[in-house]
Amino acid sequence: MPARINSSHWLQTAPDFSSDAVTLPARAEIAILGAGVMASALAYWLARRGQSPLAVERNPIPSAGATGRSGGLHATGPNHAYATAIERFGRASAREIFAATILNQQLLEDVLAREAIDADYAVTGFLSLAARADEVETLRASARELSADGFPAEGLDRDAAGGFE
Ligand SMILES: Cc1cc2nc3c(=O)[nH]c(=O)nc-3n(C[C@H](O)[C@H](O)[C@H](O)COP(=O)(O)OP(=O)(O)OC[C@H]3O[C@@H](n4cnc5c(N)ncnc54)[C@H](O)[C@@H]3O)c2cc1C
Secondary structure, three states, X not given: OOHHHOOOHHHHOXXXXXXXOOOOOOOOOEEEEOOOHHHHHHHHHHHHOOXXXXXXXXXXXXXXXXXXXXXXXXOOOOOOXXXXXXXXXXXXXXXXXXXXXXXXHHHHHHHHHHOOOOOOXXXXXXXXXXXXXXXXXXXXXXXXXXXXXXXXXXXXXXXXXXXXX
16 A cells, blocks of 8 residues: 555554455446545445445555545534534525535434444534634634524633633
């Protein structure tokens, strides 16, 4: 295996797939390219629906792309601060995105339980820290908007957040 892809905790501790030589079938009902988290999730849920997807990965082990390098955080919410997401996408879409990511957490917990996967998974809250003065108001507005939309959130000052510098 090239050293390039053997560069994270996940990849260093992955099982050895190199001896699992398989002969690819000539045809597949559904072919999925890649075996990162997106392709694997797609294959899993299609299989749960009774279909027979074939996932084909170009690397010697699955998840050798971004997935095998991730920090392992299953985050909630849009990529932007919630107040920014409302500005960009509208309140209804921002709320829908947030709710979808919470549903995703529940689905992940269901999958881990159903498949008896011990992943040390824990659902936690999260703390967003403003790195610049202008981000403080955005995060405070986000906390207000999240609360208004029914998601528990709180704006903290520096002392309450633990005195981070
Ligand atoms: C350092 C780092 C840390 C991150 N931390 C987090 C985190 O904590 N939480 C989080 O939610 N996200 C995190 N991310 C983002 C997250 O890892 C990615 O969004 C996610 O893994 C993307 O999954 P993917 O399946 O789309 O892509 P990938 O995991 O890259 O999978 C694509 C796969 O397709 C294969 N492939 C491509 N083309 C072909 C082809 N033609 N034929 C066959 N196979 C092919 C590739 O080899 C690869 O295995 C992080 C990303 C990085 C880089």
